[in-house]
Amino acid sequence: MIALTLDRIAEITQSRIYGSAQxxxxxxxxxxxxxxxVVPGGLFVALGGERSDGHDFADAAVAAGATAVLxxxxxxAPQLLVDGGDAEVVAALGRLARAVARExxxxxxxxxxxxxxxTTTKDMLAQVLDRLGPTIAPAGSYNNEIGHPLTVLRADEDTRFVALEVAARGIGHIAHLCTIAPPRIGVVLNVGSAHVGEFGSREAIARAKGELxxxxxxxxxGGVAVLNADDxxxxxxxxxxxxxxxxxxxxxxxxxxxTDVTLDAVGRARFTLEMAGHSAPVRLALVGAHxxxxxxxxxxxxxxCGMAVEEIAAALGEAGPVSRWRMEVTELADGVTIVNDAYxxxxxxxxxxxxxxRAIGEQRRCHAVLGHMAELGEGARAEHERIGRLAATNGVATLLAVGDEAAPIVEGANGVAAWRGEGLTxxxxxxxxxxLRERxxxxxxxxxxxxxxxxxxxxxEQLIAVEGTQ
Structure with a gap:
C-alpha cells in the first residue's frame, strides 16, 4: 500500500481519529x-461476521502490529471510527481504495x-503480466465490495499492473466496483446462466457484465475492451x-x-495462437478445452500491454493453477485420476x-460426482436434467448426484435410452x-x-486421504 498517515486516511474515509490513535x-x-x-504497519478493518465480530479482535490486531483499527x-485500540455500522465501514474501505488507485x-x-x-483467467493474466512488471491480483475470488478494495490497497508506487476480477449479483454492482478502481482494459469472457435466478434473464446478466x-x-x-467474439x-x-x-x-x-486446438491425454489444450499477422504454438499447463x-x-x-506473440505463448504455457478446486488434477498411485472442479x-x-x-477418460472408465447448480431460477430442473443427459451421452460409468436439488441430473441421464451407466442420488x-470407493x-x-x-x-479430499493411509 502507498503509505498514508492516519489523519489522511481519516479524511479520505470520512472517519474520525479515536482513542489513542496518533x-x-x-x-x-x-x-x-x-x-x-495483520503485519506491522497494517490497518485492520473490523466488520461483523456470521460467527464473530471483528471489533472483538481489535486488541489482537494492534498487538500484532496494526497501526490502527477501522x-x-x-x-x-487506536481507531478510525466510522458512523453507521458495517455498510459504512465497507463504503469507507472503498473510498480509501479509490484514493490509492488514483495515485x-x-x-x-x-x-x-x-x-x-x-478467477482462472485473472490468475493466468497475473502470471503473464508479471513478466512485464510487478503485478497485483486477488487470491481466489476476491471480487466483491470488500475483496476488490482490499486487493487495490496492496498496490504501491512500484506496481505496474493490477489484475482484478469483477463480479455482480445485481445490476449496478460492476459499475460500482469500477468507480473504486477504474480499469483501462476490460475483459468480458462470456455471458451464461450463472445467477439467472437472481437476475431474471440472460439479457439482464449481459446488461450487468457490460457495465465493465x-x-x-x-x-x-487508452481504453480497450477485450470481447469474446464467439459469444x-x-x-x-x-x-x-x-x-x-x-x-x-x-x-x-x-x-x-x-486454431488447430487439440487436447492431450490429461486434457491440456494445445493450439496455435494467431494475432496481428504473427503466430506461435501454445501448450497450456491448465486442464480443459474451455x-x-x-x-x-x-x-x-x-x-x-506490449508483449510479443512468442513471449505470450511461452508465458501461457508456464502459467499454472493458483486458486483451489478449479480443474485441480490429482493422479493416485493406482492410476486413478481425480479432477476436482468443485469451487x-x-x-x-x-x-x-x-x-x-470425456477427453481425459478416453478408453478409461469415467465417474462424475455432480452437485446442484445454484441460483438458476425457474429453469433449474430443466438445466439439471440437460446436464444429466450430457453426462450420459458422454458415457460416464457412474453418475452421482449429491443432494435432493441435484436429483434431476440422474433423472436426465436415465432418460437417455442408450446409456448403460449407473445413476445414484x-x-x-x-x-x-x-x-465411489465401492465403484x-x-x-x-x-x-x-x-x-x-x-x-x-x-x-x-476424502478419496485422496484414503489413498494416503494405505
Missing part, C-alpha cells in the same frame, strides 16, 4: 479484515468479468463502449485466434467439465465418497463438480 502515525499496509493476517464500534499513475488496471472462468466496458476510458485515452451477447457489447474493441475467439473474424478462451483473453491483454458450477462450466472428463459428500477401479477418472454451497471438494 494523527501522524503511518499505515504502510496491508489492509486486512482478518486479524490473523471500524464502527468504539474499541480500546497509481504508473499502473494499468485490468478488469475481468464473465459468468464463468473469471461502459466504465472504460475513450479509445483516445454473441459479449460481442454485442462493442456498441456499449467508447473504448477500442479487440476481439478474441476461434471465429475467423476474431483479432486474436486459436481454458483456450481464457488463454486467448489473457493473450489479448498481454499484447495490448463452483453453472450449466456452461459443468458442460465444459464433462467434455474435459446421495445425500452428501461423505456418502458420495463412500459410493472406482485402478486407472478410472473421477470428476467432482458443484456449486460452492455443496462443498464437494470434500469428495476429492
Amino acid at each position: 494523527p501522524s502515525e503511518l499505515v504502510t499496509g496491508p489492509v486486512v479484515v482478518d486479524s490473523r493476517q 471500524g464502527s464500534q468504539p474499541v480500546a 497509481l499513475t504508473g499502473a494499468d488496471i485490468v478488469g475481468v468479468t464473465g459468468s464463468s472462468g473469471k 466496458v461502459e466504465a472504460l476510458p475513450d479509445a483516445g485515452d 454473441d451477447a459479449v460481442a454485442a457489447m462493442a456498441s456499449r463502449t467508447r473504448a477500442r474493441v479487440v476481439t478474441f475467439g476461434r471465429a475467423e473474424g476474431a483479432d486474436v485466434r486459436a 481454458q483456450v478462451h481464457n488463454a486467448l483473453a489473457v493473450a489479448t491483454v498481454a499484447a495490448e 463452483n458450477a453453472n450449466p456452461e462450466s459443468t458442460a465444459a467439465a464433462l467434455e474435459t472428463l 446421495v445425500p452428501d459428500a461423505t456418502e458420495a465418497a463412500a459410493a 472406482v477401479r485402478p486407472k478410472d477418472v473421477v470428476l467432482v463438480k458443484g456449486s460452492r454451497v455443496a462443498g464437494l471438494e470434500q469428495v476429492a
Whole structure:
C-alpha cells in the first residue's frame, strides 16, 4: 500500500481519529479484515461476521502490529471510527481504495468479468503480466465490495499492473466496483446462466457484465475492451463502449485466434495462437478445452500491454493453477485420476467439465460426482436434467448426484435410452465418497463438480486421504 498517515486516511474515509490513535502515525499496509493476517504497519478493518465480530479482535490486531483499527464500534485500540455500522465501514474501505488507485499513475488496471472462468483467467493474466512488471491480483475470488478494495490497497508506487476480477449479483454492482478502481482494459469472457435466478434473464446478466466496458476510458485515452467474439451477447457489447474493441475467439473474424486446438491425454489444450499477422504454438499447463478462451483473453491483454506473440505463448504455457478446486488434477498411485472442479458450477462450466472428463477418460472408465447448480431460477430442473443427459451421452460409468436439488441430473441421464451407466442420488459428500470407493477401479477418472454451497471438494479430499493411509 502507498503509505498514508492516519489523519489522511481519516479524511479520505470520512472517519474520525479515536482513542489513542496518533494523527501522524503511518499505515504502510496491508489492509486486512482478518486479524490473523495483520503485519506491522497494517490497518485492520473490523466488520461483523456470521460467527464473530471483528471489533472483538481489535486488541489482537494492534498487538500484532496494526497501526490502527477501522471500524464502527468504539474499541480500546487506536481507531478510525466510522458512523453507521458495517455498510459504512465497507463504503469507507472503498473510498480509501479509490484514493490509492488514483495515485497509481504508473499502473494499468485490468478488469475481468464473465459468468464463468473469471478467477482462472485473472490468475493466468497475473502470471503473464508479471513478466512485464510487478503485478497485483486477488487470491481466489476476491471480487466483491470488500475483496476488490482490499486487493487495490496492496498496490504501491512500484506496481505496474493490477489484475482484478469483477463480479455482480445485481445490476449496478460492476459499475460500482469500477468507480473504486477504474480499469483501462476490460475483459468480458462470456455471458451464461450463472445467477439467472437472481437476475431474471440472460439479457439482464449481459446488461450487468457490460457495465465493465461502459466504465472504460475513450479509445483516445487508452481504453480497450477485450470481447469474446464467439459469444454473441459479449460481442454485442462493442456498441456499449467508447473504448477500442479487440476481439478474441476461434471465429475467423476474431483479432486474436486459436486454431488447430487439440487436447492431450490429461486434457491440456494445445493450439496455435494467431494475432496481428504473427503466430506461435501454445501448450497450456491448465486442464480443459474451455481454458483456450481464457488463454486467448489473457493473450489479448498481454499484447495490448506490449508483449510479443512468442513471449505470450511461452508465458501461457508456464502459467499454472493458483486458486483451489478449479480443474485441480490429482493422479493416485493406482492410476486413478481425480479432477476436482468443485469451487463452483453453472450449466456452461459443468458442460465444459464433462467434455474435459470425456477427453481425459478416453478408453478409461469415467465417474462424475455432480452437485446442484445454484441460483438458476425457474429453469433449474430443466438445466439439471440437460446436464444429466450430457453426462450420459458422454458415457460416464457412474453418475452421482449429491443432494435432493441435484436429483434431476440422474433423472436426465436415465432418460437417455442408450446409456448403460449407473445413476445414484446421495445425500452428501461423505456418502458420495463412500459410493465411489465401492465403484472406482485402478486407472478410472473421477470428476467432482458443484456449486460452492455443496462443498464437494470434500469428495476429492476424502478419496485422496484414503489413498494416503494405505
